[in-house]
Structure formats: C-alpha cells, structure tokens
Amino acid sequence: MxxxxxxxxxxxxxxxxxxxxxxxxxxxxxxxxxxxxxxxxxxxxxxxSLKNLLVNGWPIVGFFMLSAMAAFHNGDVNNFRYLETHWSLLFVPLVMLSEKNFYAKIRRTTFISLVWGCLAALAICYLNLIMKIISEGESLQNWFAWHHMGHDFTFITDAHPTYLGLFVVTSILFLIQDKKFPQVSKYILLIIFLFGLFQLASKMAILLLVLFFLYLAINNIRQYKQQLILLIFGILFSAFVFWTFGNQYMKSRMFSVDEILDEKRIDRWEVSYQIFKENPFYGAGFEKIKGIRKEKYLHGDYSLAAANDLNAHNQFLEYLSVNGAVGGFVYAISLGFLFLLSIYRRDHLFTFIFFAFALANLTESMMVRIMGVEYFAIFASLFLCSKGSDCANNRQSIRRDDIMLSAKKMDKI
Structure with missing residues (x-):
C-alpha cells in the first residue's frame, strides 16, 4: 500500500x-x-468517492459535461474522439477528490514540481536558442530578434508561449508567498522567470505580473518588501534589455497600443458571437463549429484565420459558440464560484491563480488545448482538496493559542 x-x-x-x-x-x-x-x-x-466528485468537484466536472454535450450534439455515438482533450476534467478530480487529505498534504510539493518544470522548459528553450545563435553565426544582439522569441523560442519544448507564460506566472506567485523556499534560490529563480517572460513575448503574462505587483504593493507591502524590490528590479532590467536589444517588430508587438487592442482579434470575436446568435441555446457543437467558423472567416476576409483554423481566442465566446447559453453560464458560474471560494477561504495564492486564468482566457481559449485543460483540472482539484491557505491556518492556530493562554490565566485566577 x-x-x-x-x-x-x-x-x-x-x-x-x-x-x-x-x-x-x-x-x-x-x-x-x-x-x-x-x-x-x-x-x-x-x-x-463519486459523492466528492459531484458535490465538491462540479466546477471542474461541469466543463467535461459541456464537452460531452458538444461532442454528441447531433446524437452520433461515434464522436468520442472529440473528448480526447477533455478526459482529465473528469478523471483528475475523481482521483484527487477521492483522497482529499493526501493531496492537501502535498499541495506545496505540487507547486514546487511546477516551478522546476518551468525552469527546465526555459532552460531547454534557452539552450536551443544559444545553439542556434552559435551555429548560424549570429550576434548576441539578435537575442531578442523575432525569430528567437514567442513560438520560435518555445517550439523545441512543444509549448505554447502564452500557456508557458501562465505557468511561469503561477510559479512566481507561489515563490513570492512561500516562506520555506531558500531565499537565494528563490531570488535566482524569480530573475530567470522574469527574464523568460519577455523572451516568451506574452503580453498577457507580463500584464498579470504587473497586476500581481500592484496587488502586493497595495495590500502586503511590509510583508513582501524584499520580493517587491526584486520584482521592480527584475521587470525594469528585463524591459531595459528587451528595449535595448529587441528589434522594432518585437517592440511594437509588446508595447504598441494597436497590438495590445488587436482589432483583427476583436473582429474575429464577432464571428464567434454571430455563431452564438444563430445557435443560442446549445451552440453549434464540436463537429460543425470548425466548418461554420471557417466559412464566416472567409466571408469576412479573414483568410489567415481560416487557413489556420483559429478558434475564438476568447474562452467565454468559445463556449457560447460551441455550447450556447448553457456553455456561457457554466463557464461563468464555475470560475466565479472557485474565485469567490478562494476569497472566502483567504487562499490568496489561488485567488490570483483563478483571476490570472480568467484574464488569460480573454485572449486565449485555454480550455480548448489539452495543456490548458490539464492545468485547470489539476490545480482546481488541488484547491478543492485544500482546506484553506497557510495564512488562514496560521491565523486559526494563533486564535487557538490565544484561547489556550486565556484559559490558563483563568485557571490561575
């Protein structure tokens, strides 16, 4: 055993x-x-424990049910292939919630595993980058050239830069609030991760980091003073190096207002919204959505989006178009419940994780790719296995100590 x-x-x-x-x-x-x-x-x-799965795991299993509904939209029982990406939304919470106490105990080690995984992924990407620069006789000034960033940077690890950026931000959140991690190692990792975010060229990941910095500055400036100083230094240093050595194309992608607003992406959102209006209750389903979307892309002169079979790049609109109003409701209520529960538990780490996930879903359909589905299934299940944050547990411990001390004083009297 x-x-x-x-x-x-x-x-x-x-x-x-x-x-x-x-x-x-x-x-x-x-x-x-x-x-x-x-x-x-x-x-x-x-x-x-099927009871735990249904009673506690519904915010995760609900997404699997949406996938099943979209897969068998037309009643064809042979559409199991459409569920390939989504099985973890059923089996991961089933396994983890059946042994809640065990997974609650290894919560910290789970985050540490993600930290080392992100470090390994970035190390492989940077090693590949260095080898390419040497083999092609390029100058180090090309470190931030467009062909060494984003998808070209992460291609060697089969990772999407936005997803890897979200994992790196999650690792940064954990490292900053964790008090047991060795300080020197923590600061080295934070610098590597901050520098890596600029190499990933993920605007959303950097935005999340800035928002987290503002949150710390407003609410916990005394508790995280050293980490805040390191964050400021890391962001400014990485931005300075990127601005100095990055080419004009990558600078415009990262800092241009037009690129941030990205009118083409917003126009493509209109396509998904049109599909929702045509299928308002149960959506178009998995089997038909690609064909309908491609036809509308071509009609709207979005040839590049049609050629690459681009999804909505907005998870809420993705669920609206695939699952209709039912999908939009389940998505909003599930993420909203997890976010509010984390606030109620005072689990600040997961509060920001769920906030970051929701924000990233504004520009990515993260529950479409298996990497995003698995991330959500594992860490949402880990949160539901936990009984609250370390801070909350510490406060409860302090209250118990105060009560015991008061009781002893009363006995003496």
Whole structure:
C-alpha cells in the first residue's frame, strides 16, 4: 500500500513537472497516473468517492459535461474522439477528490514540481536558442530578434508561449508567498522567470505580473518588501534589455497600443458571437463549429484565420459558440464560484491563480488545448482538496493559542 502510494505520488509530481513541455510525454505520464490511481482507489484502498466528485468537484466536472454535450450534439455515438482533450476534467478530480487529505498534504510539493518544470522548459528553450545563435553565426544582439522569441523560442519544448507564460506566472506567485523556499534560490529563480517572460513575448503574462505587483504593493507591502524590490528590479532590467536589444517588430508587438487592442482579434470575436446568435441555446457543437467558423472567416476576409483554423481566442465566446447559453453560464458560474471560494477561504495564492486564468482566457481559449485543460483540472482539484491557505491556518492556530493562554490565566485566577 505505502509503496504504491509513493509510486503514485512521484507519478503525480512527474505529470506536473512535464506540464510546461513535451505534450506527448506529459499525456503518457498523466494516463499512467490516472490508471494506477483508479486501480488503487477502486480495488485496493477502496476510497473511490463519486459523492466528492459531484458535490465538491462540479466546477471542474461541469466543463467535461459541456464537452460531452458538444461532442454528441447531433446524437452520433461515434464522436468520442472529440473528448480526447477533455478526459482529465473528469478523471483528475475523481482521483484527487477521492483522497482529499493526501493531496492537501502535498499541495506545496505540487507547486514546487511546477516551478522546476518551468525552469527546465526555459532552460531547454534557452539552450536551443544559444545553439542556434552559435551555429548560424549570429550576434548576441539578435537575442531578442523575432525569430528567437514567442513560438520560435518555445517550439523545441512543444509549448505554447502564452500557456508557458501562465505557468511561469503561477510559479512566481507561489515563490513570492512561500516562506520555506531558500531565499537565494528563490531570488535566482524569480530573475530567470522574469527574464523568460519577455523572451516568451506574452503580453498577457507580463500584464498579470504587473497586476500581481500592484496587488502586493497595495495590500502586503511590509510583508513582501524584499520580493517587491526584486520584482521592480527584475521587470525594469528585463524591459531595459528587451528595449535595448529587441528589434522594432518585437517592440511594437509588446508595447504598441494597436497590438495590445488587436482589432483583427476583436473582429474575429464577432464571428464567434454571430455563431452564438444563430445557435443560442446549445451552440453549434464540436463537429460543425470548425466548418461554420471557417466559412464566416472567409466571408469576412479573414483568410489567415481560416487557413489556420483559429478558434475564438476568447474562452467565454468559445463556449457560447460551441455550447450556447448553457456553455456561457457554466463557464461563468464555475470560475466565479472557485474565485469567490478562494476569497472566502483567504487562499490568496489561488485567488490570483483563478483571476490570472480568467484574464488569460480573454485572449486565449485555454480550455480548448489539452495543456490548458490539464492545468485547470489539476490545480482546481488541488484547491478543492485544500482546506484553506497557510495564512488562514496560521491565523486559526494563533486564535487557538490565544484561547489556550486565556484559559490558563483563568485557571490561575
């Protein structure tokens, strides 16, 4: 029993570690983890809990139900292939919520696994970048050239820059609030991650970091004074290096108002909204959505979007077009519930994680790609397994100590 639990634990950490890179490897590890876990909790420990899955895990399972509804929209039972990306929304919370206490205990180690995974992914990307610069005889001034940033930077790890940027921001959030991580190692990692965000050229990730900085400055300036100084230094230094050595094209992409507003993206959102208006209740479903969207892209002269089969690049609009009003309602109520519950629990780390996820979904359909689906399934389940933040637990511990001290004084009297 103990050996199997230890094996499962390491499998789980390996899944989180590989989340920022190499999708096939990560998916293989996730499949093994789920199969081993299901075998254990059903046949050995017999801890399977469908009640926990339905009562506590509905904000996650609800998204799987939307996927099933979209897959079998036309009643064709052969459409199981459309669920390939979404199975983790059912099985990950089933496994984790069946053993809530166990996963609550390894919460911190789970985040550490993501930290090292992000570091490994960036290290592989930077090693590949250095080798390309050397092999092609380029100057180091081309470090921030367009062909060394964004998708070209992360291609070697099979990662999307926006998703990797979100994982890096999550790692930064964890490192800043974690008090047990060695200080020197923490500061080195923070500098690497901050510099990496500019190499990823993810405007959303940098925006999230700035918002987090403002949050710390307003609410916890005394508690996180050193981290705030490091954040300011890291952001300014990375921005200075990028502005000095980056080419004009990448500067305009990162800092231009036109690029930030991106009228073409907003016009494409109108296409998804039109599809919703034509299918207001249950949406178009998985089987028809690509064809309908491509036709409207071509009609609206969005040839590049049509050629690349671009999705809505806005998760709310994605659910509206695929699942109709039902999808939009489930998306809003599920994320809203998780966000408000994290505030109620005073779990500040997850409050910002859910906020960051929702904000990133404004420009990305993160629940379409398996990397985003798996990230949400794992960390939303981890949150639901937790009983509250360390800060909240510490406050409760302090209150208990005060009560015990008062009781002792009363006994003496």
């Amino acid at each position: 103990k050996a199997l639990m230890k094996y499962r634990c390491w499998l789980f950490f390996a899944v989180v570690f590989t989340l920022p890179m190499y999708m096939r490897l990560n998916n293989g590890l996730l499949l093994i983890f789920i199969l081993v876990s299901l075998f254990d909790i059903i046949f050995i420990s017999k801890k399977i």
